[in-house]
Amino acid sequence: MIGTPFWRLTLFGKPQLVSPDGRVMRCEGKTLALLAYLALEGPTSRARLTGLLWPGTEETPARNNLVHLLRRTHKAYGEELVQGQEMLTLSQAVHCNNSWITGKPDTAVQVSQVSMNTLLDGVDYDDLPDLADWLLAERERFEASRLQAFQRQIQHLEETGEIVEATLLAERLVETDPLSEDGWRRLMRLRYQAGDRPAALKAYRRCKDILRRDLGWSPRQPAGTWPALSTWAPSTWRPPGGACRSQCCGHRG
Numbered sequence: 001m002i003g004t005p006f007w008r009l010t011l012f013g014k015p016q017l018v019s020p021d022g023r024v025m026r027c028e029g030k031t032l033a034l035l036a037y038l039a040l041e042g043p044t045s046r047a048r049l050t051g052l053l054w055p056g057t058e059e060t061p062a063r064n065n066l067v068h069l070l071r072r073t074h075k076a077y078g079e080e081l082v083q084g085q086e087m088l089t090l091s092q093a094v095h096c097n098n099s100w101i102t103g104k105p106d107t108a109v110q111v112s113q114v115s116m117n118t119l120l121d122g123v124d125y126d127d128l129p130d131l132a133d134w135l136l137a138e139r140e141r142f143e144a145s146r147l148q149a150f151q152r153q154i155q156h157l158e159e160t161g162e163i164v165e166a167t168l169l170a171e172r173l174v175e176t177d178p179l180s181e182d183g184w185r186r187l188m189r190l191r192y193q194a195g196d197r198p199a200a201l202k203a204y205r206r207c208k209d210i211l212r213r214d215l216g217w218s219p220r221q222p223a224g225t226w227p228a229l230s231t232w233a234p235s236t237w238r239p240p241g242g243a244c245r246s247q248c249c250g251h252r253g
Contacts, residue, residue, distance in 0.1 A: 011036055146176070170183055
């Protein structure tokens with residue numbers, strides 16, 4: 001493998017750190033937490049990092065722990081991947097596969113740029129409550145960004161008359177997020193617009209089965225005739241006496 005002049009940090013899917021010469025380096029625990037946090041959040045104060053990584057520890061011992069962690073990281077990798085004094089930042093020598101999620105909020109992201117994997121898949125920090133809360137929030141932010149990317153591209157394809165391509169993308173969306181209101185609504189409408197009424201009905205039944213299995217309730221059949229599918233939205237679905245995930249229909253019991 002030909003070496004590259006930078007380190008590669010993979011955060012989506014199984015986390016991985018690859019050296020410039022192509023070696024997969026051991027990166028886990030608090031070292032991984034430090035690199036991932038800086039990659040996603042940018043420059044961060046030592047006080048913030050010590051609070052995340054050593055909760056309940058007094059300031060001076062916690063700051064010493066961070067110093068030792070930085071030294072161990074430098075020794076393990078032979079290079080300072082974390083730089084700075086009071087404010088720490090990831091070295092420019094580290095390239096990370098997170099550019100699409102750390103861009104400006106109004107940046108239009110294409111589905112081809114979006115990772116379909118979970119952020120830090122298989123990693124948990126149950127013993128570090130604030131860090132665990134941060135990771136959960138980041139995963140939710142990632143899911144929302146991915147959903148928006150799908151919605152934008154499906155909408156664009158639909159508006160330009162590329163119904164087949166839009167339908168394929170809508171199918172990917174509901175496979176990725178089976179409780180996506182927008183995904184099922186678009187998929188049923190697109191299949192109906194393509195003249196495939198049986199496929200639209202099949203999508204409705206799949207949706208109904210998934211909701212019954214995962215949420216314990218079923219959507220009401222759309223009122224009126226199937227031509228109303230072009231304007232029907234599952235936001236009319238309401239779970240009887242229960243709570244529904246907001247991604248699904250936006251209603252809570």
